[in-house]
Amino acid sequence: MNGMAAQAAFPTIPAGRVRLVQLRSHLLLTARLRLLFIALGFAAITVLALLRIFSLGLVGNAPQRTSLQEALLPSRGEITDRHGAPLARAFPAYALWFDPKAMGDNGAPLVNTPEKVARDLKAIFPDIDEARMASRLASGRAGYLRRRLLPEEANKVFGLGEIALEIPRESDRYYPQGTLAAHVLGYVVEDEGGKIGMEQVLDARLDDPDLRGDPVALSIDVRVQGALEDELRRGMLATNALGAAGIVLDVDTGEVMALASLPEFDPNTAGAAGAKNVFNRATNGVYELGSTFKPLSIAAAIDAGVVRDFGRAWDASPVQVAGRTLRDQHPKGATLNVPQALVYSSNTVTARVADELGPERLRRMMIDLGMDSRPFIELPARGMPLWPQGKWSRITNMTVSYGHGFNVTPLHLASAYAALVNGGIWRPSTLMKLDPADVPRGRRVFKESTSSRMRQMLRMISLYGTGKSADAPGYRVGGKTGSADKNENGRYKTNTIVSSFAAAFPMDAPRYVVVVVIDEPKGTVASSFQRTAAFTSAPVVGRLVPRIGPMLGVQPDESRDVDISDLRYLVDKR
Numbered sequence: 237m238n239g240m241a242a243q244a245a246f247p248t249i250p251a252g253r254v255r256l257v258q259l260r261s262h263l264l265l266t267a268r269l270r271l272l273f274i275a276l277g278f279a280a281i282t283v284l285a286l287l288r289i290f291s292l293g294l295v296g297n298a299p300q301r302t303s304l305q306e307a308l309l310p311s312r313g314e315i316t317d318r319h320g321a322p323l324a325r326a327f328p329a330y331a332l333w334f335d336p337k338a339m340g341d342n343g344a345p346l347v348n349t350p351e352k353v354a355r356d357l358k359a360i361f362p363d364i365d366e367a368r369m370a371s372r373l374a375s376g377r378a379g380y381l382r383r384r385l386l387p388e389e390a391n392k393v394f395g396l397g398e399i400a401l402e403i404p405r406e407s408d409r410y411y412p413q414g415t416l417a418a419h420v421l422g423y424v425v426e427d428e429g430g431k432i433g434m435e436q437v438l439d440a441r442l443d444d445p446d447l448r449g450d451p452v453a454l455s456i457d458v459r460v461q462g463a464l465e466d467e468l469r470r471g472m473l474a475t476n477a478l479g480a481a482g483i484v485l486d487v488d489t490g491e492v493m494a495l496a497s498l499p500e501f502d503p504n505t506a507g508a509a510g511a512k513n514v515f516n517r518a519t520n521g522v523y524e525l526g527s528t529f530k531p532l533s534i535a536a537a538i539d540a541g542v543v544r545d546f547g548r549a550w551d552a553s554p555v556q557v558a559g560r561t562l563r564d565q566h567p568k569g570a571t572l573n574v575p576q577a578l579v580y581s582s583n584t585v586t587a588r589v590a591d592e593l594g595p596e597r598l599r600r601m602m603i604d605l606g607m608d609s610r611p612f613i614e615l616p617a618r619g620m621p622l623w624p625q626g627k628w629s630r631i632t633n634m635t636v637s638y639g640h641g642f643n644v645t646p647l648h649l650a651s652a653y654a655a656l657v658n659g660g661i662w663r664p665s666t667l668m669k670l671d672p673a674d675v676p677r678g679r680r681v682f683k684e685s686t687s688s689r690m691r692q693m694l695r696m697i698s699l700y701g702t703g704k705s706a707d708a709p710g711y712r713v714g715g716k717t718g719s720a721d722k723n724e725n726g727r728y729k730t731n732t733i734v735s736s737f738a739a740a741f742p743m744d745a746p747r748y749v750v751v752v753v754i755d756e757p758k759g760t761v762a763s764s765f766q767r768t769a770a771f772t773s774a775p776v777v778g779r780l781v782p783r784i785g786p787m788l789g790v791q792p793d794e795s796r797d798v799d800i801s802d803l804r805y806l807v808d809k810r
Contacts, residue, residue, distance in 0.1 A: 241527070242548060246721060247256045248775055252455075253472070253482055253740070256638050257469075258552070259757075263464070267686060269500060271313050271418070272367035272415045274700055274779045275394035276383070279643075284739075287709055287773075289765060290336065295789040296668060299439075302304065303476075305417050308357065309445065309448060309449050310326035310448060310549065311326045311327065311365035311407040311448075312326050312407075312409060312424070312442050312443060312445065312448060312670075313433075313438075313441065313443070313448035313449070313450070313451065313744075314326070314440070314442075314451040314452070315421065315434060315438070315452050315454060315758050316449065316451045316452070316453050316723055317454055317456050317457055317461075318453070318454065318455055318456065318457055318491075318669045319457065320453070320456070320686040321388075321413075321458045322412050322413075322451075323388065323411065323412070323413060323416075323417060323421055323454065323458065324409060324410070324411050324435065324503075325409075325410055325412070326404075326407050326409065326410070326412030327406070327407070327408050327409070328405060328407060328408070329383075329384055329385070329406055329408030329410070330384075330385040330387065330390040330403050330404070330405055331380055331383045331385060331403070331404050331406050331699065332372065332381040332382040332383075332385055332402075332403065333378075333379070333380055333381070333395060333401070333402040333403070333404055333541075334372075334377075334378060334379060334380075334381050334400060334401060334402075335399075335400050335401075335402055336373075336375075336376040336377065336378055336400065337378075337400075338399045339353075339373070339398075339399040339400040346792070348398050348400075350370045350371075350374040351370045352368075352371035352743065353370075353396070353398055353400075353401070354366050354369040354370035354373055355370075355374055356396050357369055357393075357396075359380075359475075360389055360392045361389070361631040363380065366381075367388060367803060368598050369639040383403075383408070383507070384408055384504070386396070386809065388650050390403045390588065397651060400762055403418070404616040404674075409424040409435075409501045409534065410504065411423075411502075411504050413458060413485055413499065414502060414504065415503075416458065416461055416462060416465065416497075417456060417458070417461050417496070417502045417793065418433075418492075418500045418501050418502065418503050419432075419433060419495070419496070419497045419500070419501075419514070419516045419518070419615075419617075420433055420434060420454070420456060420461075420495055420615075420667060421433045421435055421503055421508040421518075422435040422436050422503065423503035423507075423511070423567060423766075425506075425507060425508050426507075426508070428508065428513065429443070430442070430684075431506070431510075432514055432516075432615075432616065433503075433615060434452075434454065434614065434615070434619060434667060434696070435503075436616055437614045437615065437616065438452055439719055440509065441456060445506060445533060446535070451780070452507055453668075453669040454667050454668060454669060455486075455492050455493065455666060455667050455668055455669045455670065456492060456495065456667065457493050457494065457495060457787060459486055459784075459787045460493045460784045460787055461494040461495075461496065462496075463780060463783040463784050463787070464482045464494040464784070465482075465494075465496045465498070465500070466485060466699070466780050467776050467780040468480040468481075468482045468498050468752065468776060468782070469771065470779075471499055471752070471754060471756075471772065471775065471776040472498055472754060472758050472778070473764035474759055474760060474763065475754060475759075475760055475762065475763050476757070476758040476759035476760060476762075477754045477755055477756055477757040477758065477766070477772075477774050478755045478756040479497070479498055479499060479754075479755040479756075480496075480497075480498045480517070480523065480752070480754045481496065481498070481516055481517035481518040481575055481646045481751075481752075481753045481754060481755075482494070482518065482646075482750070482751065482753070482780075482786065483495050483496075483518055483646055483647060483650045483749070483750070483751045483753045484495045484521050484650070484748055484749070485645050485650045485654055485665060485748065485749045485750075485751075486654075486747070486748060487524055487654040487657055487658040487740065487746050487747060487748060487749055488651075488658055488676045488747075489666075489670055490614070490640070490651070490654070490663035490664055490665045490666050490670075491664070491665075491666055491668075492666065492667050493664055493748065493784075493788065494784075495518050495519070495647075495667070496518065497515070497516045497518050497521075498517075499513045499516040500513060501513045502788070511558040512783060514537055515613065516617040516725075517646070517647050517694060517753065517755065518645065518647055518753075519613055519615050519617055519618050519619065519645055519646075519647050520619070520645065521617060521619060521624055521644055521645060521646070521755075522619040522621055522643035522644055522645055523644070523645075523646070523719065523720070523722075523734045523736075523753065523755075524639060524641075524642070524643050524720040524721075524722075524723055524734065525644065525646070525649055525718045525734070525738075526638070526639040526640050526641055526717075526718030526719050526720035526734070526736065526751070527581045527583075527638055527717060527718040527734045527769075528639060528649055528705075528716050528717070528718035528736050528737070528738045529636070529638060529639035529718070529721065530577075530578060530581065530586045530637070530639070530716060531578060531640050531653075531656060531690055531693065531694060532579060532601065532602075532605070532652055532656060532692070532751065533586055533589065533590050533593070533598060533601075533636075533637040534577075534586065534589060534603075534690070535648070535656055535682050535687075535689075535690050536593060536597060536598055536601040536682075537589045537590070537593045537598075537668070538683075538686045538689055538690075539601075539682055539683050539686050540593055540597055541593045541743070542589060542593050542752050543589060543709065544614075545576050546573060546574050546575055546803060546806060547572060547573050548574070548577055549571035549572070550572055550573065550574070550577065550585045550588055550589065551565065551570070551571060551584070551585075551588060552564065552568065552569060552570060552571055552572045552577075552582055552584050552585050553584065553765045554584060555568060555584050555587050555588065555634065557587075557630060557631045557634060557800075558629065558630065558631040560631060562584055562587050562634060563583065563584065564580075564581075564582050564584050565581075565582075566580070568580045568582065568601050572585050573806050574589070574693075575607045575696060575806045575807050576806065577695055578591075578694075578696070578697055578701070578716070579693075579696055579697050579700050579701035579702075579807050580702075580788075581701070581702050581717065582715075583638045584636045585635050585726065587634035587635070587637055587638060587639070590631065590633050590634055590637030591633065591634055593633075593637075595627070595628035595629070595630070595632065595633035596628075598628075598633055598637060599628055599633075601681065602636070603677060604662065604679065604681045605648070605651070605652040605655060605662055605681055606648065606652075606662065606664075606714045607623070607644050607648050607652070608621065608623050609621070611645050611647040611648050611665070612649070612651070612664035612665055612666075613664075613665050613666065613667060614666065614667050614668065615667065618645070619644075619751070620769075620776070621642060621643060621645070623642055623645045623646065624636065624641060624642055635751065639718055639720060640720060643723070646751050646753045647665060647735070647751075649736070649738050649751050650665070650738070650749050650751040651663070651665050651769070653738045653739075653740060653749045654658065654740075654741075654753070655681045655682060655687075656682065656687060656690050656694075657687060657690065657691055657694070657714075657743070657746040657749070659687050660680050660681055660682035660683055660684055660687045660748060661677075661678040661680055662678055662679055662680075662681045663675075663676050663678035664676060678710060679713075679761050679808055684758075690739075690746075690774045691714060691743050691746065691798055692798055692799075692800045692803055693714075693803065694714030694715055694739075694740065694743060695712065695713075695714035695731075695743045695797070695798040695804065696714075696800055696804070696807060697715065697717075697799060698713050698714050698715060698718055698739075698771050698790070698802075700771045700807050702716075702717040702769070702774070703715050703716060703717055703737065703739070703772060703774050704770070704774075705771070705774045705778050705779045706737055706739055706774040706775070706777040706781075707778060707791075708741070708777075708778055708782045708784075708785075708792075709792065709794060710792025710793055710794045711741045711742055711781050711782065711785050711790065711792055712742040712743040712744055712796065712797050712798060713739050713740075713741045713743065713777065713778070714739065714740055714741070714743040714798070715737055715738055715739025715740065715777065715779055716737070716738055716739075716748075717735075717736070717737050717768070717773070717774055718734075718735070718736040718737070718738070719733050719735045719767070719768040719769045719771055720733060720734055721733055722734055722756070731769055732756045733755045733756065733757070734753060734754070734755055735753070735769035735772045735773045736751065736754070736755070736769055736773055736778050737750075737752040737769050737776070738774040739777050739781075740751075741781055741785070741790065741800045742790060742793075742796070743797075744796055744798045744799075747788065747790055748784075748788060750777050750780060750781065752773045752774075752776045752777055752780075752796070754772050754773045757772040757773075775800070796809070
């Protein structure tokens, strides 16, 4: 075969095509190698992960949450009212941190002296002590200068250009309702946990990683709480009083719908140094609550059969006992029957009824109502009653019957009145929202028939007696006033009193108890220059009930009322 024939049989492959084939082969080999390396990498990662899981399983140290889950959880659980309104929650915030090593590192050490920085900070935060701040900056000690900065305050600090002042972002405790329910909630101190209120009670629950994602619902209704604080404040300011306390309590469950102590404090500004006005008058303050105890004593006497004939004329003259004379503040005649004694608030008749009842039975009733121990509530601030020790003498029995001679908290009184009107069952009070199945059975203190009689007479007090100013049309309010001189160091101060009103509504089918206590009211134009409960605390209840009734599902109905026809004729409305 000649050369031409051979060339025709085996054509020559162009050089460019050879290079293309070689390039494709190289790329294919490279891709395969890369794929192999990736597969080996994944395999290595898988092996390492399996080894890690195996090792963690052996030592029992596996983290319970991934960092993503942890990041999505609040740093502390939320507290809400019974309807889910937020009361306390974790909130992103700014802080002011001082790094002394960076002081003056911005190139102007002679200009940004501690004194100048302190002066600049004073312009942003007028409440700081400029001299103390300058000393703090000059000390060379790193740390927080301030917590809870507002965003606009943080921007102003940035504008100073001092790199020694850092603005770390943190998670802070925020109370969106401000001072509302402050004594119920308490506050949180960084690195120390909750203080004084439900923040302290629920501290472990709110910090638990397994639970803090679920809000904790309290029993209070934020709307009722707001109305209670508003009316208490109005009553306190109108009489130039030292303070006030109030409670709204569900008579059938013991749930606290609202609890307030004035003056209040702001949990948003409370810190490690505490806060002013943290003393809780509703659960920690113990007072002689005066004539509000008369219905309890009469109920004990009805239960024991001492009072059967409600028309019986009891001697209402002054009582001479143990060298003392017990008198009525406003005598209404030589004799009074029991309904009149409550309507006109007679000390002498109540004392004589208690005398026939005897100290042991009256004392037993008080113990059954929990008045010999701290009030039943979750809060750590719970006052111990000043309880007469030893065997009660005759005069002790008489004075205790109308609320003198021992001190209890307003919450004690609220729980006692709940038992008085709900059919006779005492239950512990609670600040936790309860499911119906969780309501405690309680213990019987009064007969159901006695409770029914007391509802009649409490209603008559609001219709005809010292509680008239508490009567809210359509709400069938019943209750009792109480005014007592303050006892300090075993001596009564005749120029200072505690006025109180304990009430329930609607009295034909009681749903809620309301107790209002005003500490040292003064006689003012608003109170007709009177200090007693009829003019100071009872009007607060009269204004409060129409505000909170519809919130609590109680609508006014003037066509209904308690049937008092068998007792009305006994009260001549003098």
